[in-house]
Amino acid sequence: MTPTEQLKIVIVGHVDHGKSTLVGRLFHDTGSLPEGKLEQLRRVAERRGVPFEWANLMDALQSERDQNITIDTAQIWFHTARRQYVIIDAPGHKEFLKNMVTGAAQAEAALLVIDAHEGVQENSRRHGYLLHLLGIRQVAVLVNKLDLENYSAARFQQVENDYRAWLKTIGLEPRVFIPIVARDGDNIATRSGKLGWYDGPTVLEALDGFSATDRPDHQPLRMPIQDVYRFDHRRILAGRVEAGVIQVGDKIVFSPTDKTSTVKTIERWNAPATDRAAAGESIGITLTEQIFVARGAVAAHEAAPPYELSRFKARLFWLGKRPFAKGRNYKLKLATQELECFIESVDQVIDASSLAVVSRKEHELFVGRHEVAELTLRTRKPLAFDVHADIAPTGRFVIVDEFDVAGGGIIIGDNYPRRTHDAGTKSDNIFWSRGKVTPQQRAARHGHPGCVIWLTGLSSSGKSTIATELERELFNLGRSVYVLDGDNIRHGLGSDLGFSPKDRAENIRRVAEVAKLFADAGVICITAFISPYRADRDFARKIMPAGRFIEVHVNAPIEVCERRDPKGLYAKARAKEIKEFTGISAPYEPPLHPEIELRTDQLSVSESVARVLEHLQLQDDSSAISI
Amino acid sequence: MDHLSKLENQSIYILREAFNKFEHLAMLWSIGKDSTVLLWLARKAFLGHVPFPLVHVDTSYKIPSMIEYRDRLVREWKLQLVVGQNHAVLEAGTTFPNGRATRVECCGTLKKDALQQVLAKHHYTGVIVGVRRDEEPTRAKERYFSPRDKNMEWNVEDQPPELWDQFKTDFAPGAHIRIHPLLHWTEVNVWEYIERENIPVIPLYFANGEGLRYRSLGCAPCTAPIKSSARTVSEIITELRQTRTPERSGRAQDQESEDAFEKLRRDGYM
Numbered sequence: 001m002t003p004t005e006q007l008k009i010v011i012v013g014h015v016d017h018g019k020s021t022l023v024g025r026l027f028h029d030t031g032s033l034p035e036g037k038l039e040q041l042r043r044v045a046e047r048r049g050v051p052f053e054w055a056n057l058m059d060a061l062q063s064e065r066d067q068n069i070t071i072d073t074a075q076i077w078f079h080t081a082r083r084q085y086v087i088i089d090a091p092g093h094k095e096f097l098k099n100m101v102t103g104a105a106q107a108e109a110a111l112l113v114i115d116a117h118e119g120v121q122e123n124s125r126r127h128g129y130l131l132h133l134l135g136i137r138q139v140a141v142l143v144n145k146l147d148l149e150n151y152s153a154a155r156f157q158q159v160e161n162d163y164r165a166w167l168k169t170i171g172l173e174p175r176v177f178i179p180i181v182a183r184d185g186d187n188i189a190t191r192s193g194k195l196g197w198y199d200g201p202t203v204l205e206a207l208d209g210f211s212a213t214d215r216p217d218h219q220p221l222r223m224p225i226q227d228v229y230r231f232d233h234r235r236i237l238a239g240r241v242e243a244g245v246i247q248v249g250d251k252i253v254f255s256p257t258d259k260t261s262t263v264k265t266i267e268r269w270n271a272p273a274t275d276r277a278a279a280g281e282s283i284g285i286t287l288t289e290q291i292f293v294a295r296g297a298v299a300a301h302e303a304a305p306p307y308e309l310s311r312f313k314a315r316l317f318w319l320g321k322r323p324f325a326k327g328r329n330y331k332l333k334l335a336t337q338e339l340e341c342f343i344e345s346v347d348q349v350i351d352a353s354s355l356a357v358v359s360r361k362e363h364e365l366f367v368g369r370h371e372v373a374e375l376t377l378r379t380r381k382p383l384a385f386d387v388h389a390d391i392a393p394t395g396r397f398v399i400v401d402e403f404d405v406a407g408g409g410i411i412i413g414d415n416y417p418r419r420t421h422d423a424g425t426k427s428d429n430i431f432w433s434r435g436k437v438t439p440q441q442r443a444a445r446h447g448h449p450g451c452v453i454w455l456t457g458l459s460s461s462g463k464s465t466i467a468t469e470l471e472r473e474l475f476n477l478g479r480s481v482y483v484l485d486g487d488n489i490r491h492g493l494g495s496d497l498g499f500s501p502k503d504r505a506e507n508i509r510r511v512a513e514v515a516k517l518f519a520d521a522g523v524i525c526i527t528a529f530i531s532p533y534r535a536d537r538d539f540a541r542k543i544m545p546a547g548r549f550i551e552v553h554v555n556a557p558i559e560v561c562e563r564r565d566p567k568g569l570y571a572k573a574r575a576k577e578i579k580e581f582t583g584i585s586a587p588y589e590p591p592l593h594p595e596i597e598l599r600t601d602q603l604s605v606s607e608s609v610a611r612v613l614e615h616l617q618l619q620d621d622s623s624a625i626s627i
Numbered sequence: 628m629d630h631l632s633k634l635e636n637q638s639i640y641i642l643r644e645a646f647n648k649f650e651h652l653a654m655l656w657s658i659g660k661d662s663t664v665l666l667w668l669a670r671k672a673f674l675g676h677v678p679f680p681l682v683h684v685d686t687s688y689k690i691p692s693m694i695e696y697r698d699r700l701v702r703e704w705k706l707q708l709v710v711g712q713n714h715a716v717l718e719a720g721t722t723f724p725n726g727r728a729t730r731v732e733c734c735g736t737l738k739k740d741a742l743q744q745v746l747a748k749h750h751y752t753g754v755i756v757g758v759r760r761d762e763e764p765t766r767a768k769e770r771y772f773s774p775r776d777k778n779m780e781w782n783v784e785d786q787p788p789e790l791w792d793q794f795k796t797d798f799a800p801g802a803h804i805r806i807h808p809l810l811h812w813t814e815v816n817v818w819e820y821i822e823r824e825n826i827p828v829i830p831l832y833f834a835n836g837e838g839l840r841y842r843s844l845g846c847a848p849c850t851a852p853i854k855s856s857a858r859t860v861s862e863i864i865t866e867l868r869q870t871r872t873p874e875r876s877g878r879a880q881d882q883e884s885e886d887a888f889e890k891l892r893r894d895g896y897m
Contacts, residue, residue, distance in 0.1 A: 005630045006813075077761060077813065084813075098788045102770070105790035134790070212630070226640070227647045231674055238672075240640050269674045270824065280628050282639035284674060295647060319788055333793050398793040405788050405795060 005083040007212050010104045012131070013113035014123035018144040022113060022182040022203075023076075023087055024054030029189035030204070032078035054183060082208040097130075097370050098319045101408065104130065109138035109210040111203070112174070113182075116155055117148040120162050128163075129372065132172045133317060133410060135392050139174045140206045146195065147181045153197045176206050219243040219279070220304035222386070222394045224335035225254070225297045229284065236267055236284040237293060241277050242335065242393035246285065246299070248275035254297040255384035256308040261287040296337040298384040298394065305418075306384045306394055310617045311344065311610050313376050313414045316367065316399070320406025323366040324373075324399065332379060333405075334397035339383055341399070344376040367407075374412070381617055387413045417611065442522035446480045450519035452544055453612065456531045456591060457554030458583045459569055460561040462600040462608070466554060467528035469609045474524055477613075481524040484511055489529075499580050505536050512540035519548060524616075532582045534589040552612060553594040556601040558583045631820050634812055635668065640792060641771055641808040642672040642755070646679065648796040649753030649804070653709065655742075655897060656681040658693045659844040660828050662757035663700075664817050665809055667826050669755075670704070680707040682745055682754075686737040687717055688724060688846035696829045711745030713737050724848045730880040731891060737846075739896045743779050746803065755806045756897050761813045762874055765892045769807055770795070777801035779895030805897075814874050815867045822860045834858050842874060849880050 011019045027033050045052040076087050088103040104110065110131050114124050131139060141163060149155040160177040167174065178187055179195050180203060186192035188203045201209060221244030229236045246252075250263045266277050267284035277283045285299075298306055318324045324343070332341040346365065349358040350372045358371065367373040388395030388410035399407040443449040453470070455463040467483045474481040490497070493510055497503040508531050518525035531537050541549045561583070562570040573581035580586040591597075596615055598608040628636075645652060654669065654677075656662045669677050683697060701708045716722065716736040723733035746754065760767040770786055772794035787795040798804060809817075821828055834840040839852035840863075853872070857863040880891075 076767070099786075101790060102786075102788045226643045229673065231676055236674065238643055240636065267674055269671050271671075278628075280633065280636055282636045282643070282672070331797075393791075396791050398790065400797055403795075403797040403799055405790075405793060408788075408790055408793075 005212060006086060007083055007109060007207070007210060008086045008088055008107045009109045009111060009207065009210075010088045010107035010136075011111045011113065012100070012104065012123075012127040014115065014118070014121040014127075017113045017115040017118070017121070017124075018182045019113050020055035021053070022111070022142065022144070022180075022188070024056070025182050025185050025188050026087070026203070027076075027078050028054070029185055030078045030080055080204055080208055083212070085207065097317075100127075101130065101134065101317070101319065104136065105134050105408075107136055108212060109207070110136050110140075111207075112139055112141045113144050114141060114159055114163060116143050116146045116159055116179075119159055120166065124163065125166060128167055128172060129170055130317065132170050133315060133372070133408075135388070135396070135410070137172075138210045139172065140203070141174045141177045142180050142182075142203060143177060144180050144182050146179050146186070147184070151179075151181075151194045153179075156198075175209070176200055178203055178206060219391050221246055221250075221252075221299065221301050222306065222335075222391055223285075223299040224337070224394070225293055225295055225299065226336050227295055228293065234286055235290065236286055237299075238282075238284045239299070239336070240282045241279050243279050243391045244301075245276060245278045246283075247277075251302055252287075252299045253302045253305055254291070254293050254299055255306050256382040257293070257297060258308075259291040259293065260302065261289045261291050264288045298335065298337075306386050306391075307416055307418060308382045308384050309416060310379045310382045310614050311376065312383070312385065312416065313347075313374070313412050314397075314409040315372070315374050315412055316407055316409030317372045318367045318369060318407040320369060320399075320401045320404065322401060322406075323368045324401075324407055325366040327365075330406075331400040332377070332383070332397050333400060334383060334385055335394050337383060340380040341377050344378045346373055346375045348374045350374075382614065385411055387411055389413060417614075439520070439522075446522040448479055448522075448524070449548065450480075450522045451524055451548040451550060452515045452519050452540070453524065453526045453550045453552060454515075454531070454537065454540060455526065455528045455552045455554050456537060456594075457600075458556065458558060458561045458588055459530060459581070460564040460566065461554045461556045462598075462605070463528040463530075463554045465605055466552075466598065466600075466608050466612075467526045469605055470612055471526055473609055473613060479524055480522060481526065482518055484515060484518075484525060484527045484529075486529045489514075499586075501533070501586075505533065508533070508536040509539060512536075512543060515540065516543050519544065530582050530588070532586065532588040534591070537591065550596065550612075550615065551591055551594040553591045553597045554608075555590070555597055555599050560601045631816065631823060634816055635671065635820070637811060638665075638668045638808040639672040641794075641806065642669055644792075644794060644796070645753055645755055645772075645806040645808075646673070649806075651749065651751045652679045652753040652755070653682045653746075653749065653751045654679060654755040655757070656683050656697070656708075657757070657844070657897075658683065658689070658697050658829060659757075660817055660821065660832060661759065661809055661812075663828060664812075664820055664826060665755065665757040666700075666704075666706075667824060668808060677704070677706055679755075680709045680749075682709045682711055682742075682751075684711045684738055684741045684745065686741070686846050687712065688722075688737070688848055690831060690844070690847045690850075692831060693829060693844065700827070709745065709749065711741045713741040713744065716740070730849055733849075734880050734891055734896065735894065739779070739891065739894060742897070743895060752798075752803045753806055754803060755808060757809045758807055758897060759809050759812050759814070759817075766810075769805075769810055771807050771810055772796065773805045773807060774798055775803050775805060775895060779803075781893050781895065783893065815864060818860055818864045818867060822864065828860075832863065834862075845880075 011022060013019050028038060041056060042052050078085050088107055112127060114120060143156050143159050146156060156179045178200060179198050180187045186195055191202060222242045223239045223246055224242060225237050226239045229238055246263060248263050248266060251260060252263055253260045264286045266275060300306055326343040329340050329342050332339050346367060349367055351358050386394045395411045397409055398405045455467055457463050464485055471481050471483045489511055494507045497507045508529065511527055511529060515525045515527050537551065565571060569578060572578045573584040582588050596611060598611060600608060656666060713736055721727045722737065723730050758766045758769065760769065768783055770789045774795060775781055831841045831844060834855045834857050838854055838856055840855040840857060841852050844850060855866060857866045
């Protein structure tokens with residue numbers, strides 16, 4: 001006996017466009033009504049002297065009485081010859097968006113109903129937009145009540161053209177548009193003579209043409225770890241394969257900690273033993289080398305890991321009673337990861353009912369209830385994620401405000417770096433302080449350990465600009481931070497020095513020592529010096545504890561720097577008014593292994609700053625985790 | 628992936644979420660087919676283990692062979708069993724079979740109150756329950772993770788959104804969460820799975836010599852068998868694929884008033 005196949009569908013559309021009538025007809029026309037139900041409803045209508053309404057059937061099936069509980073999402077079932085369908089009742093009223101989203105998020109396909117007479121309305125657009133956000137790609141649009149338009153092919157075509165054009169702007173392409181009269185059953189289960197000009201599928205044929213979507217196993221592997229069990233003296237990583245395929249012998253990298261191991265076994269209970277599991281399977285795995293992996297880690301193949309960043313762009317809908325506001329912290333849940341997050345910027349707010357852009361005085365500050373927004377989010381630690389359009393299960397997230405899931409979003413594509421740079425080696429804690437305040441106590445006071453961020457690069461490459469922006473960002477994040485700038489140092493600490501190689505070396509030595517003292521005091525010290533010689537920079541690195549010196553190569557081609565030349569120095573150097581000018585008449589030795597390289601001819605200042613911030617956060621994270 | 632495997636994988640995912648998120652977790656086991664399938668799924672999720680106690684709310688009016696079956700599985704599957712019972716009401720004798728309470732009142736004290744007592748006693752904050760959406764209209768509105776306030780009440784008008792398998796796992800002190808890993812299964816799916824996995828079910832579900840079988844199990848005084856000739860799991864599946872009679876039609880307390888079951892559920896019934 002073949003098990004019953006099931007497809008979950010959601011029916012959406014504007015109020016009174018005929019959703020409930022359609023459901024009543026679907027039930028009746030597929031012979032799915034309980035015995036005597038239709039006759040009973042007809043008798044009730046007759047007794048009350050009101051016309052029989054198909055729409056009442058749905059309510060009757062749900063036995064909604066005076067309890068007012070229609071507002072929640074409910075489910076009812078019907079059959080075709082092909083399979084069983086679950087209709088998720090997702091109420092269309094604006095105040096029930098929460099329930100509509102809950103219902104629609106479970107659906108594998110959607111029927112979107114539009115009244116031919118009224119045409120495309122606000123909710124037609126809003127629901128289309130939400131289907132897109134929720135990731136539902138199998139959509140049939142039903143143009144209803146064509147009897148009110150004399151079964152006109154022209155009117156149908158007009159509604160189709162209007163709606164199709166609008167859906168295209170959000171990237172949603174319906175499978176089919178079907179002209180129907182739900183009340184009379186035209187084109188529901190059987191083809192309608194009155195709509196004889198239409199030769200596409202009926203509603204039931206369209207439904208049967210949808211596929212019960214399997215999770216995509218042709219995509220890169222993503223297996224978020226749900227839990228770690230220690231059963232029968234073995235350590236088993238439990239999780240569901242969300243995309244791709246995992247096999248015994250696969251070399252696996254766990255993001256965002258970047259630990260690697262190899263799959264030893266795939267674990268199931270009371271099921272045939274196999275050495276392979278595909279998308280959708282909840283399994284356990286054991287590893288050949290024991291490494292520290294906890295809930296939240298995402299297993300992937302080394303060739304195609306997820307992004308690991310703490311800053312990304314998203315499209316989000318908000319359901320919370322309180323607005324989603326900048327300046328507050330929220331919990332973000334993506335697959336099995338949970339991280340603290342906050343808004344960096346709100347790029348656009350859209351009213352979910354009209355889809356008009358909201359112009360609000362401080363519109364960048366919050367997203368209100370039932371609004372949709374495009375925004376940039378930050379997490380306190382790196383998040384392993386994908387762009388939703390590439391791999392949906394690891395490209396969508398919810399936001400928790402206090403105890404409640406208050407919003408959901410999808411991550412949209414951008415020019416992301418794949419990951420933050422390697423964190424470098426771990427701190428050896430070889431601080432030389434012999435005072436009574438330990439480095440750990442200082443770090444606890446500041447909320448972070450001190451370090452040196454050493455910017456090096458040609459004149460006009462952007463060092464000072466990045467240093468001051470970075471200082472401002474870190475300061476705003478509550479960090480203790482200070483910039484040592486080349487010009488300022490030369491006014492005092494280095495005022496006795498010139499620009500000969502020897503004097504340059506001495507200048508940098510002094511800067512390095514001062515930066516080290518700042519770092520010892522617990523401050524994040526940013527230095528912005530050309531520092532052209534590798535040996536000088538290596539000295540600055542050597543006197544710092546491992547992992548606490550971050551060399552940033554601010555790299556732009558000399559032609560670009562020369563074009564910028566805000567102080568006119570390159571012009572003077574070319575005119576030989578300045579001797580020993582780095583890049584023109586003195587050498588620049590680029591770093592061989594900088595922690596970060598910023599191509600400032602390609603990155604904006606804020607992108608450059610963001611990369612440094614991402615690096616810092618990853619480093620905090622990796623030093624917090626011990627194997 | 629076939630439909631039953633999809634259902635199974637989703638239920639395993641939910642069980643594992645529950646186990647990760649709740650320190651004081653228990654599973655209700657009514658001895659019926661649904662909670663026994665749920666128990667089987669727990670063994671799937673935890674690779675042969677059941678890492679939390681099973682709570683059986685015993686009204687003392689259960690059909691005797693249910694208790695025998697329960698104790699046998701506890702032994703064979705090495706389960707941790709916690710029995711909840713409303714001793715005060717049973718001693719006072721204010722029950723329906725004694726003619727001193729309506730059916731609904733009796734369910735209220737012997738099941739709902741007994742459950743509340745056992746949850747309080749063991750401080751359970753997460754309770755796994757085997758209800759399904761297709762059983763009954765109020766259950767159709769349930770969430771996978773469904774909060775109950777400190778009075779066990781269910782606020783059906785204001786339920787948390789639930790999407791993309793992100794569940795409500797943050798809650799105010801005093802509240803508890805009902806977890807419903809079988810919510811998306813139908814009655815016929817349950818039997819199809821019993822057949823596929825060869826899960827032992829209590830023989831009361833199969834037609835006896837008089838052409839009667841239980842379709843839904845409860846207390847003896849309030850549960851009636853249905854007319855059926857289905858003697859095997861596969862005959863039950865065939866029967867269910869054709870029937871248009873609701874599953875709980877043999878449960879008398881549901882019929883006592885039009886919204887009896889709805890009221891029971893809002894107040895904290897399973």
